[in-house]
Amino acid sequence: MSDTEIIAPGLDAAIAANLARVRGTIAEACARANRPADAVTLVAVSKTHPAEAVRAALAAGQAVFGENRVQEAEGKFPALRQDHPGLRLHIIGGLQTNKARDAVRVADCIESLDRPRLAAAIAEAMGKEGRRPDLLVQVNTGDEPQKAGVARAEADDFIRACRDEYGLAPKGLMCIPPAGEDPRPHFEYLAALAAKHGLAVLSMGMSGDYATAIACGATHVRVGTAIFGAR
């Protein structure tokens, strides 16, 4: 046996095992909720982890990834995309208006649409780039001052304005419940808001609460730590 074979399983095997476990938890949560196993898309959140970690996940069959910073995404993903044309990248972090064009260029889905100026910038960037990534409206369900997302009281008007004033057609909603609170009321609120507006996509649930989110109707869960380890 060569030295390399003696070395502990390492990154690739750990990520493959973590992915298998997360997929199992998703399947169980879907079964408990009487939802088909393919009702939920796993978005593997690779922020702060190197491209090699993403490659390990790709090798284990994962195709959808999430990054919260546009600049980091631009550094990591163009090369990965060349080798994996089916890869899909979601931008999940708060987005500065001056990064809208870069986000439109790099992303297949922008989950953090949360204010009129950003809607205008994204609409303009889509025109210039000839690219229309999917869009989700981020709702600040806990109305936390430091957090991105449209405030609860403004969510209805903003969702309508995206369609009517900016010509954007958001596919759904995203939220990050306040840390340390029961996430369930936040997930239920988001699901009701999406239903009210006829929106099909619900991006909610992270490493600590994705099974709960699936019980509440999540169609996308954003899982980082449980796949790639601590940041």
Ligand SMILES: *Cc1c(COP(=O)(O)O)cnc(C)c1O
């Ligand atoms: C980092 C991040 C996640 C993943 O969080 P984990 O707890 O590591 O699973 C999900 N959503 C957003 C918006 C994030 O920034």
